[in-house]
Amino acid sequence: MTYIDTHIHLDGEEFDADRDETVSRAREAGCAAMFVPAIDMEHLPALTEICSRYPGYAYPMIGLHPEEVRPDWRDVLASMKRMIQPSSPFIAIGEVGLDFYWSREFENEQLAAFEEQVRWSVETRLPLMIHCRKAQNELVAILRRYRKELPGGVFHCFTGNSHEAAELLAFDNFMLGIGGVLTFKKSNLPTVLPSAVPPDRIVLETDAPYMAPVPMRGKRNESAFITHIIDVLAACYNVSTEEIMRQTNNNVNAVFNIKR
Numbered sequence: 009m010t011y012i013d014t015h016i017h018l019d020g021e022e023f024d025a026d027r028d029e030t031v032s033r034a035r036e037a038g039c040a041a042m043f044v045p046a047i048d049m050e051h052l053p054a055l056t057e058i059c060s061r062y063p064g065y066a067y068p069m070i071g072l073h074p075e076e077v078r079p080d081w082r083d084v085l086a087s088m089k090r091m092i093q094p095s096s097p098f099i100a101i102g103e104v105g106l107d108f109y110w111s112r113e114f115e116n117e118q119l120a121a122f123e124e125q126v127r128w129s130v131e132t133r134l135p136l137m138i139h140c141r142k143a144q145n146e147l148v149a150i151l152r153r154y155r156k157e158l159p160g161g162v163f164h165c166f167t168g169n170s171h172e173a174a175e176l177l178a179f180d181n182f183m184l185g186i187g188g189v190l191t192f193k194k195s196n197l198p199t200v201l202p203s204a205v206p207p208d209r210i211v212l213e214t215d216a217p218y219m220a221p222v223p224m225r226g227k228r229n230e231s232a233f234i235t236h237i238i239d240v241l242a243a244c245y246n247v248s249t250e251e252i253m254r255q256t257n258n259n260v261n262a263v264f265n266i267k268r
Contacts, residue, residue, distance in 0.1 A: 009253040010040035011238060012260045013231040015103075015137065015164055015185055015213035018044045018066055019055040022217040022228055031062055034231035038253070041266065042231055045069045045103035045137050045164075048076040049084045056097060067266055068097055069137055071104040071125055074118045081121045092132055099264050101129045102137020103164065109141040118143075123150050129161070130154055135181075135263050136161030144168070148175055155179060160263045165189070165215055169196065170204035177209055183259050185213040188221035188229065191240050202244050207255045211263075212237060 013034070023030055034042065044059055046052050046069050059066040070088055072081065092098060104125040106118050129136045138161055140147045151158065160181030166173070167189050176182065184205060190197045201210070212234050214220075220229035221236040235249075242249045 009250045010038045010257070011212055011234055011253045012041045012043070012257055013039055013214050013216075013234055014043045014162060014211045014260060014264075015045060015187070016042050016216040016231055017047075017218075018042055018216075019051060019058045020217055023230075027058070030230050030232075031065070035065075037232035037235055039231040039234065040065075040257075042066045043069065043099065043137075043264070045073075045100075046071050046088075047073040047103065049087050052088070052091070059097065064267070067099045067264075069100040069102040070096075070098040071100075071102045071137070072121055073103050074105050074107040074122065074139060075110075077114050077118045077121045079114075079117065081117050085121060085124055089128065092128065092134075098134065099266055100135045100137045100161065101125050101132070102161075103139050104136065105139035105164075106143035106147045107139060107141045108143045108146075119146065119150070122147070123153075126150060126154055126158075129159060130157045133159045135159050138163050139165070144172060144175070151179060158182075162211055162213075162263065164213065165219070167195070167197065168200070170200055173200060173204045177205065181263060183209055183211045183263060186210050186241065187213045187215050187237060188219040188225070188233070190237055190244075191221040192225070193222070198240065198244050201241070202246075207245055207247070207252075208259060210241075210256060211259050212256050 059068040162185045164185040166184035216229035
């Protein structure tokens with residue numbers, strides 16, 4: 009059985025010294041594909057070039073991360089929008105969303121930029137890869153305006169409670185991205201997931217190079233480490249690791265249109 013890492017920053021400088029080896033270790037561990045989110049316009053060409061080195065394996069997204077939203081966001085999005093063509097390699101609009109954890113300095117710009125990229129998803133039928141931190145109320149309010157038109161997507165790095173899960177799962181064809189936080193000692197996810205989230209609504213992710221799972225915590229994260237997340241998920245849902253991989257792969261296929 010194999011699995012899919014739906015969120016890895018493979019283009020990050022943290023992988024510059026051993027990117028090929030990182031991909032090789034992932035393949036050996038059973039990772040069948042990597043989905044690579046964009047952060048800004050500056051690094052987008054390098055991201056797409058890196059993904060092109062691993063055809064049928066690494067798939068790029070396009071979007072402006074909320075922490076990268078600045079007063080020039082309209083110009084940035086205009087440049088990105090021109091890159092979205094029927095022949096472009098992008099499999100999703102992402103990583104987009106809202107993040108008010110550190111600052112609300114660009115709150116209005118974040119709200120406007122996120123809604124613009126939600127409209128891209130509606131227009132192009134590309135799913136959304138959504139980042140949300142300390143902003144779920146605002147994020148849900150925007151998404152509800154487009155509820156009937158959205159093609160689906162992933163709420164990346166879900167760490168919330170049962171109420172928050174239910175609020176997000178009210179959006180059809182959206183999955184919760186589950187990563188290393190599941191394995192942390194103080195995580196509430198081992199309780200929340202089996203009680204509030206059906207197995208057909210989760211996908212696997214690393215957010216590598218960040219958020220390495222136990223027992224790799226403190227190290228640079230990579231796709232090969234998802235096996236530790238799968239082990240914990242299997243225990244949470246009282247199923248086999250093979251069932252977790254089968255179900256999460258099916259969930260990925262329900263959201264993303266990729267050819268492998």
